Amino acid sequence: MAFGWIDEQAEARRRAGLVRTLRPRPADSPLLDLASNDYLGLARHPEVTEGAACAARTWGGGATGSRLVTGTTELHTELERELAEFCGFESALVLSSGYAANLAAVTALAPHGSLVVSDAGNHASLIDGCRLARGTTQVVGHADPDGVRKALGTHDGPAVTVSDTVFSVDGDAAPLAELALACREYGAGLIVDDAHGLGVLGDGGRGAPHAAGLAGDPDVVVTVTLSKSLGSQGGAVLGPAAVIDHLINAARTFIFDTGLAPAAAGAALAALRLLRREPERAARAREVATALHTRLTAVGLSAVRPDAAVVSVRAPSPERAVRWAADCREAGLAVGCFRPPSVPDGVSRLRLTARADLTEEQIEYAVDVISRNR
Numbered sequence: 001m002a003f004g005w006i007d008e009q010a011e012a013r014r015r016a017g018l019v020r021t022l023r024p025r026p027a028d029s030p031l032l033d034l035a036s037n038d039y040l041g042l043a044r045h046p047e048v049t050e051g052a053a054c055a056a057r058t059w060g061g062g063a064t065g066s067r068l069v070t071g072t073t074e075l076h077t078e079l080e081r082e083l084a085e086f087c088g089f090e091s092a093l094v095l096s097s098g099y100a101a102n103l104a105a106v107t108a109l110a111p112h113g114s115l116v117v118s119d120a121g122n123h124a125s126l127i128d129g130c131r132l133a134r135g136t137t138q139v140v141g142h143a144d145p146d147g148v149r150k151a152l153g154t155h156d157g158p159a160v161t162v163s164d165t166v167f168s169v170d171g172d173a174a175p176l177a178e179l180a181l182a183c184r185e186y187g188a189g190l191i192v193d194d195a196h197g198l199g200v201l202g203d204g205g206r207g208a209p210h211a212a213g214l215a216g217d218p219d220v221v222v223t224v225t226l227s228k229s230l231g232s233q234g235g236a237v238l239g240p241a242a243v244i245d246h247l248i249n250a251a252r253t254f255i256f257d258t259g260l261a262p263a264a265a266g267a268a269l270a271a272l273r274l275l276r277r278e279p280e281r282a283a284r285a286r287e288v289a290t291a292l293h294t295r296l297t298a299v300g301l302s303a304v305r306p307d308a309a310v311v312s313v314r315a316p317s318p319e320r321a322v323r324w325a326a327d328c329r330e331a332g333l334a335v336g337c338f339r340p341p342s343v344p345d346g347v348s349r350l351r352l353t354a355r356a357d358l359t360e361e362q363i364e365y366a367v368d369v370i371s372r373n374r
Contacts, residue, residue, distance in 0.1 A: 016318070017318045017319040017322060018318060018339060018340065018341075030332065031334040032333050032334065032362055032366060033334050033355070034333060034335050034352045034354075034366055035334040035335050035336045035351075035352075035353065036334075037196075037227065037228035037229075037353055038231055038355060039199055039200055039228055039229045039353060039354070039356065040199050040200075040205075040229045040230075040231065040271075040275065040281045040282070040285060040355070040356045040357075041231075041281075041355045041357030041358075042229070042230065042231035042271045042274065042275075043232075044231075045274065047270050047271075047273075047274055048232070048271045048274065049267070050270065051266040051267045051270025051271070052263040052264070052266050052267035052270075053263070053266075054266055055075055055262040055263050055266025056261075056262060056263040058075075058262070059073050059075060059262035062261050063076075063258055063259030063260060063261055063262060064258075064259075065258060065259065066255065066257060066258055067248075067257075067259045068248070068255060071258055073259075073262055073265070075262055075265045075266060075269070076094055076259065076265055078269060079094055079265050079268055079272070080092040080094050080236070082273070083224075083236055083238070083268075083272060086275075086276065087206055087207050087209070087215060087224070087238050088206060088209075088210050088215030088216045089215060089222065089239055089240075090216060090239070090240050090241045090244075091238070091239065091241040091243075091244040092236050092237065092238045093236060093237045093247055093254065094226075094234060094260055094265065095234065095235045095236065095253060095257065096234060096235070096253075096258065096259065096260050097233070097234060097235050098125065098193075098223065098224065098225030098226070098227060098235035099125040099128075099235065100235055100253040100254070101225070101235030101236055101237050102123070102126050102193055102235070103125065103128060103129045103132060103251075103252075104237060104247055104251035104252070104253045104254050105129065105191050105221055105223050105237050105247070105251070106126060106129030106130060106133050106160075106162055106191060107129055107132050107133045107134075107252065108246060108247050108250040108251040109160055109189060109221065109243070110130075110133035110134065110158075110160055111134055111135060111158065112134040112135065113157050113158065114133075114136070114157060114158040114159055114160065115135055115136055115137075115151070115152070115157065115158070115159040115160075116130050116133055116135050116136065116138070116159070116160055116161075116162055117138055117148050117151045117159065117160070117188075118130050118138070118140070118162045119139075119140065119141075119143065119162070119163040120141055120142045120344060121142040121143070121164065122162065122163060122193075123164055123167075123168055123195070125193070126162050126163075126193055129162070130162065135158075135160075138151045138154075142167075143172070143174055143175055145175055145179050145181070145182045148161050148179060148182045148183070149185065149186070152183070152185075152186035152188050153186065155186075158188075159183075159188035160183075160188055160189040160190065160191050161179060161182070161183050161188055161189070161190050162191045162192075162193075163179060163190075163191075163193070164192070164193045164195070164196070165192045165193065165194045165196070165197040165201075165208035165209065166194075166195075166196035166200075166201070166308040166310065167196075168195070168196055168310065169312060169338060169343050169345075169349070169351070170310070170312040170349075171196070171289070171304060171306040171307060171308055171309070171310025171312055172304065172306075172307050173201075173208060173308065174192070174208075176208060176209060176212035176214060177212045177214070180214055180217070180219075180220065183219065184219065188219075189219050189220070189221065190214075190219060190220050190221070191222075191223070192208070192220070192223070193222075193223045193224075194207045194209060194223065195223070195224060195225040195228055196308050197211075198224045198228070198229050198230070199228065199230060199282060199285070200282055200286060200309045201282070201286075201308055202282075203279075204275065204276070204279030204282055205275050207222070207224070208308075209222050218240050220239065221237065221238070221239035221243055222237070222239065223235060223237050224236050226264065226267075226268040226271075229271075229275070229285075230267075230272060230275075231267065231268075231271050232264045232265075232267035232268035232271060233260070233261075233264040233267075234260040234268060281356040282356070284356040284357075285309045285354055285355065285356040286306075286308065286309065286354075288354035288355065288356065288363060289306040289308065289309050289354035290306065291354075292306075292311045292352060292363060292366065292367065293305055293311050295363070295364075295367040296370065296371070299367070300371075301313055301314075301370070301371065302314040306354070309354040309355075310351060310352070310353060311352040311353075312338075312349050312352075313350040313351075314347060314348075314349050315348045315350060316348075317348060318340060320348070321337050321349060322337055322339070324350060324373060325350060327373035328350075328373050331369045332369070333365070333366055333369045333370070335351070335352055335370070336351035337349075337350060337351070338350075338351050350370065352366070352370075
């Protein structure tokens with residue numbers, strides 16, 4: 001049987017307690033949400049939803065084609081211009097997802113004969129970009145600038161270092177300034193994924209590269225997603241105009257993909273403008289993350305100190321993590337559950353996301369539910 005091996009893998013996942021299932025949520029879910037990536041609480045903000053609706057009414061339900069054919073609207077270019085200016089970069093390019101943005105940046109900037117130095121804790125989209133790139137990839141230890149130096153020192157030719165700015169599993173931040181210094185010692189470029197930094201870190205949420213003083217540097221390229229702090233969908237690459245022009249001509253996930261739907265572009269632009277007016281949302285997301293960590297550790301749980309809005313709580317086993325998350329759900333709280341193979345260190349955990357719109361009462365309730373159901 002052609003796909004008989006699938007049954008064997010399914011049985012292996014079942015025995016290991018690693019079966020994933022889809023759980024459709026209703027529009028009016030009664031659960032307190034600490035599982036989504038809606039860090040600033042903007043996904044349902046009236047201005048953001050109206051931005052999506054207005055864009056759909058104006059431009060239609062879809063982009064109608066690839067960005068190079070009919071899929072670029074005036075709205076796309078407006079979003080790119082304002083996103084680049086907000087984050088402090090010369091130019092930006094919007095793609096259909098953050099995943100596509102990472103594939104575009106890594107594959108187009110790591111040609112044959114180049115070296116890609118990749119952090120061991122990188123997101124799957126960066127890992128897949130390394131796999132698809134024509135250069136050679138060398139994985140180094142997590143958040144290890146000296147490991148980057150050692151890897152770059154073995155190569156004579158074009159090279160880039162690839163890293164998340166904030167790692168999605170534990171919420172820890174990469175040492176961006178040190179990584180940039182290591183790259184410059186060897187003339188290498190730096191590509192960083194700021195999916196979990198945009199809207200949370202930096203002045204008014206301008207992102208981790210801005211906070212590290214790297215925004216606009218000619219050897220730094222940043223990818224972002226529009227689906228987390230900006231409450232929409234899509235991704236973008238930010239960097240020097242020459243790099244963005246190169247991606248337009250060489251990045252396959254840009255050239256051969258349908259453009260981002262106008263509704264998503266409109267929602268992202270509305271969220272970006274709202275963040276400009278209300279920069280305190282970024283600081284509030286960090287405050288909530290700190291409060292969650294402080295109170296969870298005070299009741300004896302092993303929570304990783306957050307650098308942004310992700311709070312990770314260790315679980316003793318994959319089975320216990322699944323049960324813990326399910327018990328929280330029964331009590332009215334939605335939390336993330338990360339298990340192997342999604343976690344690079346093999347340690348299962350609950351993953352909580354701090355939202356800027358959480359109240360003090362909601363924070364207390366979440367801590368109570370998590371601690372009671374451990």
